[in-house]
Amino acid sequence: MLTTVLHAATKAGREISKIYRSEIGVEYKADLSPITKADRKGHAIIVDYLKRNTDIPILSEEGANIPYETRADWSEYWLIDPLDGTKEFINRNGEFTVNIALIRGGLPVLGVVYAPVKQWLYIGIEGEGAWRLELENHQLPADWNSVGNKLPLQHSNKGKYTIVGSRSHASKETDEYITKLEALHTNLDFISMGSSLKICLVAEGKADLYPRLAPTMEWDTAAGDAIARAAGCKVIQYGTGEPLRYNKENLLNPWFIVQR
Missing domain, CATH: 3.40.190.80 (D-Maltodextrin-Binding Protein; domain 2)
Known part of the structure; x- marks a missing residue:
């Protein structure tokens, strides 16, 4: 299941990066928050991966109109934001991410955050720990948990x-x-x-x-x-x-x- 999430996040990140380097295509939702082609593309890729490989229900920012009466019966579900930091994406500063979490009993037990421009990949698993990887060409190494850095790293600003x-x-x-x-x-x-x-x-x-x-x-x-x-x-x-x-x-x- 984790492998599915990692591949979903990195593939979405790759496609989002292509849009980032081309025409972003900004529109606005009813609440006037921005949405781009990359939000929609990332959503489609992640949902497809999760639906094909798991039987767990999905709640996404770009599909958040699921009634609470339905969600209340979920013991676990995927919670995703296919492009977190849309304003950062539009401003082209590279500080946006793909977010996928597994929620169980109202708490997050697995999380993946991928920053496509920086190619930083963060992984957190309840009871096992957290890691940070730096990818190349959006490729996930087979032995990610041995080549990744276990978190927390040494604080870079000692004394501050x-x-x-x-x-x-x-x-x-x-x-x-x-x-x-x-x-x-x-x-x-x-x-x-x-x-x-x-x-x-x-x-x-x-x-x-x-x-x-x-x-x-x-x-x-x-x-x-x-x-x-x-x-x-x-x-x-x-x-x-x-x-x-x-x-x-x-x-x-x-x-x-x-x-x-």
């Missing part, structure tokens, strides 16, 4: 307290939260990053904290959440300290914190 934040979705509340942290940490560093790569940077050990005091949807976070948890990080609701839960009636996430 590093926060990672959104490049395209800053909020007043997040700015205020960071200001409070500046009073606690005299040697504070900040990294701007797009998409679920922010969560992965904490899992990797390159950042200590990612505060998200702004809206996200369940498909935005699930794969990164699985990776972070597998790497020993906490992904918790802001204000309560409870883990994020999935397959809620309302698919909007509460504010949350990812921390080492």
Whole structure:
């Protein structure tokens, strides 16, 4: 099943990269959020792979109109965002990802995040750990778990307290939260990053904290959440300290914190 997910993510990433280098084709949904040819292409590839190789139901950002009455009976399901960071894709800064997660009992137990331009592949499996690979030509090595780097890696900013934040979705509340942290940490560093790569940077050990005091949807976070948890990080609701839960009636996430 993991092999299926890895191939689905990398094949979708390859095709998304082709569109990234050509005509993006931007349209807008009813809520005025952007959607591109790459969102649709990635969705079609991943759904095809998962349907052909598993019997597990699928919830995707590009097919999120499944009634809660149907979803409520799912003991497990795939939760995917075929192109997380559409604004980063449109701006062509390379900071977008393909996200695939397996949700079981409302919690993410497997997650794959692939950044096609950077060719960074993150994998997280409950009870087994998390890894980071750097691919070439979107090819997955057969022995990925031996050539990949086990997370967390050594922190690259020793002596500094590093926060990672959104490049395209800053909020007043997040700015205020960071200001409070500046009073606690005299040697504070900040990294701007797009998409679920922010969560992965904490899992990797390159950042200590990612505060998200702004809206996200369940498909935005699930794969990164699985990776972070597998790497020993906490992904918790802001204000309560409870883990994020999935397959809620309302698919909007509460504010949350990812921390080492």
